[in-house]
Amino acid sequence: MSLPAPLPPGKSTARERVRALTGRLAIPAIAAPMFLVSNPALALACCGAGIMGSFPAHGTRSREELHGWLDQMVEGLRRLEDSGAAPAPWAVNLVVHPSNSRYPADLELVERYRVPVVLTSKGAPGEAIARIHGWGAVALHDIANRRHAEKALEAGVDGVIAVADGAGGHTGTINPFALMNEVRQLGEDFAVVLAGGLTTGRDVRAAEAMGADLAYIGTRFIATREAMASDAHKRMILDSRATDIFLSVSIDGAPANWLAPSLVAAGIDLDVLRTTLPGRIVAAQENRKRWKDIFTAGHGVGNIDDIPPAAELCRRLIAQYRAAR
Numbered sequence: 001m002s003l004p005a006p007l008p009p010g011k012s013t014a015r016e017r018v019r020a021l022t023g024r025l026a027i028p029a030i031a032a033p034m035f036l037v038s039n040p041a042l043a044l045a046c047c048g049a050g051i052m053g054s055f056p057a058h059g060t061r062s063r064e065e066l067h068g069w070l071d072q073m074v075e076g077l078r079r080l081e082d083s084g085a086a087p088a089p090w091a092v093n094l095v096v097h098p099s100n101s102r103y104p105a106d107l108e109l110v111e112r113y114r115v116p117v118v119l120t121s122k123g124a125p126g127e128a129i130a131r132i133h134g135w136g137a138v139a140l141h142d143i144a145n146r147r148h149a150e151k152a153l154e155a156g157v158d159g160v161i162a163v164a165d166g167a168g169g170h171t172g173t174i175n176p177f178a179l180m181n182e183v184r185q186l187g188e189d190f191a192v193v194l195a196g197g198l199t200t201g202r203d204v205r206a207a208e209a210m211g212a213d214l215a216y217i218g219t220r221f222i223a224t225r226e227a228m229a230s231d232a233h234k235r236m237i238l239d240s241r242a243t244d245i246f247l248s249v250s251i252d253g254a255p256a257n258w259l260a261p262s263l264v265a266a267g268i269d270l271d272v273l274r275t276t277l278p279g280r281i282v283a284a285q286e287n288r289k290r291w292k293d294i295f296t297a298g299h300g301v302g303n304i305d306d307i308p309p310a311a312e313l314c315r316r317l318i319a320q321y322r323a324a325r
């Protein structure tokens with residue numbers, strides 16, 4: 001197994017460590033990790049086209065399957081390198097909340113493969129950060145407000161993923177300008193990745209103008225050939241606009257954006273959902289099944305009208321970004 005080289009040592013600030021990574025990308029963008037959507041095929045297509053690819057460790061059903069996905073990444077990247085390409089760095093998302101019983105074993109595997117970027121989410125990244133830095137990787141943690149960002153920075157992360165209002169999956173609820181400005185008040189020596197509703201290369205450029213180092217693009221990548229999302233999920237994204245996105249805390253306890261037509265199809269009364277207490281499970285019982293029955297997406301759906309191969313989408317984003325510059 002050939003392992004990716006760790007980042008060059010001696011970078012003085014966290015932001016510079018992240019910039020060393022960004023310099024290996026065609027544009028400063030990450031194809032965000034998405035449960036039941038991202039897989040090695042999608043991540044490799046992005047990396048091959050110059051955008052950071054990723055997947056969540058918990059997108060696999062077992063440690064053995066994660067092992068297989070990590071092998072696929074290493075082999076796929078080696079193939080790209082053998083063909084003369086310089087693939088973009090890749091990332092794995094780890095849920096660091098104590099409720100994730102697979103976390104210690106998954107972290108151990110991610111360490112063994114020296115994954116160059118670890119996207120931690122939920123809970124406090126805590127001692128994971130020193131371990132991630134120990135193999136030369138960059139650690140970026142999901143946050144939705146300034147307090148979360150302060151705690152992540154105290155834990156030593158290299159940057160925060162500022163999840164603003166309108167993001168797919170578990171979303172923030174703060175306007176992106178307001179969130180960026182509050183987070184940047186904490187300093188300039190860490191990286192910020194901006195998430196929520198970004199679908200074009202021009203949006204990536206706009207995120208930079210707002211003070212972000214990188215853009216985090218999820219929903220746009222659901223509608224790609226490689227994404228594991230069901231055809232029904234992909235079709236619903238093409239048919240939906242921002243007004244079809246329904247924010248609810250009640251489905252699984254955290255604010256999340258859902259495609260309203262999928263809630264209705266699952267027999268959920270939207271008026272009842274509006275007044276259902278947070279954390280009350282109103283869909284299927286088991287988490288994996290719940291996310292299969294009903295679909296999540298961000299406000300960007302209204303700007304998505306095709307299902308291209310991921311590399312073609314990346315080329316389009318790169319051209320749009322360059323035109324915007």
Ligand SMILES: Cc1cc2nc3c(=O)[nH]c(=O)nc-3n(C[C@H](O)[C@H](O)[C@H](O)COP(=O)(O)O)c2cc1C
Pocket residue numbers: 032033034035036037056093121142163166167168169170195196197198216217218219220296297298299300
């Ligand atoms: C279908 C779906 C699944 C997601 N699953 C995860 C996940 O497993 N882990 C995670 O950190 N974020 C997850 N997210 C959030 C994304 O990583 C990212 O923050 C979000 O998609 C950005 O907003 P956008 O969809 O508007 O581009 C998910 C988002 C979507 C749409």
